[in-house]
Amino acid sequence: MLTSVAVPIAQEHKMLLFDPTGTSAKFFSPHNPYLVLTSLPTSGVWPTVLADFLISHKINKVAVIYSANDFNQSQAETLKSKLEAAKIKPVYYHAVPTDTSNYTVLIRTIEATHPKALIEFGYPTNDIAFLQNLQASGAKFNMVFTIFPGQQLALIEKNVGTKALEYTYTYPTPPLLVYNKVNYGMPMSEFEKIYTQTTKRPVDFLTVAGYNAGLIIQKTLATSKEFNQLALRNAINTFSGKLFTLNGLFKINNEGAQIGEFLPVGQFQPTKTGIVLHVVYPQNIATGKPIYPAP
Amino acid sequence: MELFFYALISGILYGIFFALVGIGLNLIFGVMRMVNLAHGDFIMLGAFGAWLAYSKLNMNPLLAIPIEIFIFMIIGFGVYYAFVPRLSKSRDPEMLSFILFFGIAQIIEALAIFAFGNNQKSIPFSTLGKGSISILSQSIPFSWVVSAAISLLMIGFVYYYLYFTRTGYATRAIMSSPEEASSVGIDVSKISAFAMGIGLSLAAIAGVLAPFMIGSIDPSIGASLTTTSFAIVVIGSLGKPIGTILGGIIYGLAMMFMQTYLASWTNLVPYVILILILLVKPSGLLGKKVRNA
Numbered sequence: 207m208l209t210s211v212a213v214p215i216a217q218e219h220k221m222l223l224f225d226p227t228g229t230s231a232k233f234f235s236p237h238n239p240y241l242v243l244t245s246l247p248t249s250g251v252w253p254t255v256l257a258d259f260l261i262s263h264k265i266n267k268v269a270v271i272y273s274a275n276d277f278n279q280s281q282a283e284t285l286k287s288k289l290e291a292a293k294i295k296p297v298y299y300h301a302v303p304t305d306t307s308n309y310t311v312l313i314r315t316i317e318a319t320h321p322k323a324l325i326e327f328g329y330p331t332n333d334i335a336f337l338q339n340l341q342a343s344g345a346k347f348n349m350v351f352t353i354f355p356g357q358q359l360a361l362i363e364k365n366v367g368t369k370a371l372e373y374t375y376t377y378p379t380p381p382l383l384v385y386n387k388v389n390y391g392m393p394m395s396e397f398e399k400i401y402t403q404t405t406k407r408p409v410d411f412l413t414v415a416g417y418n419a420g421l422i423i424q425k426t427l428a429t430s431k432e433f434n435q436l437a438l439r440n441a442i443n444t445f446s447g448k449l450f451t452l453n454g455l456f457k458i459n460n461e462g463a464q465i466g467e468f469l470p471v472g473q474f475q476p477t478k479t480g481i482v483l484h485v486v487y488p489q490n491i492a493t494g495k496p497i498y499p500a501p
Numbered sequence: 502m503e504l505f506f507y508a509l510i511s512g513i514l515y516g517i518f519f520a521l522v523g524i525g526l527n528l529i530f531g532v533m534r535m536v537n538l539a540h541g542d543f544i545m546l547g548a549f550g551a552w553l554a555y556s557k558l559n560m561n562p563l564l565a566i567p568i569e570i571f572i573f574m575i576i577g578f579g580v581y582y583a584f585v586p587r588l589s590k591s592r593d594p595e596m597l598s599f600i601l602f603f604g605i606a607q608i609i610e611a612l613a614i615f616a617f618g619n620n621q622k623s624i625p626f627s628t629l630g631k632g633s634i635s636i637l638s639q640s641i642p643f644s645w646v647v648s649a650a651i652s653l654l655m656i657g658f659v660y661y662y663l664y665f666t667r668t669g670y671a672t673r674a675i676m677s678s679p680e681e682a683s684s685v686g687i688d689v690s691k692i693s694a695f696a697m698g699i700g701l702s703l704a705a706i707a708g709v710l711a712p713f714m715i716g717s718i719d720p721s722i723g724a725s726l727t728t729t730s731f732a733i734v735v736i737g738s739l740g741k742p743i744g745t746i747l748g749g750i751i752y753g754l755a756m757m758f759m760q761t762y763l764a765s766w767t768n769l770v771p772y773v774i775l776i777l778i779l780l781v782k783p784s785g786l787l788g789k790k791v792r793n794a
Contacts, residue, residue, distance in 0.1 A: 271764075274765060300764045300765060301764070301765045302760075302764045302765065302767065303765070303767055303768040305725070305768070306767070307715050307716030307717060308515075308714070308715060308716055310511060310642060310645070311507065311508055311511050311757050311760045311761055312760050312761075312764060314504065314507045314511075314761075315504055315760070315761050315764075318503065318504055330621065331621045331716075331717055331719075334621060334623055334716070334717050335623075335716035335717060338623065338625070338626055338716065338717075339626075339642070339716070341626070341627075342626040342627075342632075342633065342642035342643070342644055342645075343633065343640070343642055344632055344633040344640055344642075361620070365621065365622075365623045365717060366623075366625070367625050367627075
């Protein structure tokens with residue numbers, strides 16, 4: 207929300223904006239050199255791996271419900287176009303207002319289309335309401351995907367309970383996705399240890415994104431030969447694609463959008479002590495196999 | 502057809518809850534001719550009361566209802582005696598009440614952000630009962646049925662109060678004409694303060710049920726709840742608390758049918774119905790024509 211306001215202000219005043227997590231595709235354009243996204247790819251490319259997962263597992267009846275905003279719409283559109291390219295037409299594809307807090311009837315409507323996978327793109331509030339309503343409705347789907355359990359697990363788990371997350375899928379991000387081989391800053395294990403000791407709080411994705419933004423700014427200031435905005439931007443180009451942090455590869459395109467990181471597909475699988483997230487796709491980084499259909 | 506029945510049953514249950522959301526606002530307007538623009542914020546406070554009871558005191562949120570009724574009755578008396586008599590003496594009490602309660606709404610929201618932060622809070626639906634219940638072969642979440650049943654009980658209480666108690670007769674007399682009620686010996690001020698207390702208590706009870714019907718809560722939900730309440734009240738008829746039941750059910754049904762068949766347009770529902778009602782029957786569905794002598 208804040209990024210949408212900050213982007214035009216920064217551009218108008220010719221000030222370089224370091225954007226930690228504002229990924230909406232509409233923020234980025236070739237005409238704006240004053241924006242650098244430090245964590246997460248732009249939202250439009252988030253579902254790329256998810257689409258590949260659905261296609262490779264021959265899940266050909268897909269329902270997509272998304273909140274009507276740039277962030278979620280761009281993901282829904284990408285997913286739809288990739289599925290349609292593989293000759294899979296979603297059996298349900300609808301936007302709902304972003305402030306939707308009750309999905310009970312919507313879930314029932316989707317259930318009537320008998321999908322093999324239900325994908326919900328929303329903000330954390332949408333995901334919480336959706337997962338709560340899904341559990342209360344008693345409806346069962348072979349596969350359920352939501353975005354924010356992979357980024358703000360503690361918040362979502364506290365609100366919906368562990369049971370509601372069992373067998374659901376998400377995009378895992380650090381610290382659920384661990385990058386210990388870094389060439390700049392602390393690796394995840396060390397950061398997690400120091401952060402938890404210092405603040406007495408658990409690390410979540412936003413914490414990692416904040417630290418990562420600090421690293422990028424630090425590297426920029428250390429690299430730039432002059433202290434003006436375009437020199438800072440050019441300095442970023444010199445290390446883009448070469449920097450590995452606890453958030454993965456930092457690489458931006460000519461619009462300032464992050465393209466180094468990618469979001470795999472993960473599934474929360476129950477254990478005796480709770481749930482554990484396994485990366486289930488792509489196979490080269492998988493830590494477990496998907497349990498599909500969900501029991 | 503199955504979807505139609507599901508939307509129908511859900512709409513009625515959702516509507517009954519929203520009747521409770523609106524009925525306190527209408528009672529206060531009916532008695533005092535003042536629009537409580539902080540109504541949604543009192544609902545939000547009630548919701549946070551339930552959340553505190555559940556998350557901090559480990560209580561079933563429903564047990565917060567009697568405590569909240571007591572607290573909000575006192576708040577109602579306080580709000581009434583602090584503001585309403587002075588407003589009533591002004592040249593344009595209705596307009597000034599808009600401004601006053603708008604200010605109160607802003608203060609409540611700001612204080613709630615200080616107290617609870619901006620993050621969403623929710624209560625697991627299972628605290629009102631796990632799973633779902635079959636109604637006309639449709640599987641409805643149990644928490645919805647419980648919430649609607651409590652809402653119906655509270656609406657029944659308002660009906661009983663207004664039509665079968667001496668204080669209720671006096672309240673209706675004031676709704677009809679405060680001057681005539683006063684001339685026959687009714688203590689308008691005392692009854693009005695009581696009505697304010699009941700109105701806010703009803704808002705608080707709706708707040709306790711809100712996490713189960715509208716999902717997660719945060720300090721900013723008050724404004725939209727006020728708008729929705731106002732639309733429901735106008736649909737039923739301003740100043741007629743029982744009309745709010747009709748307004749609530751129409752709203753609930755419209756919301757659920759729109760979600761089923763035209764999901765993207767759901768948010769337009771209360772406003773479209775409101776405009777239609779204002780065009781076709783400005784006095785509301787249960788409103789009577791005003792005769793000007």
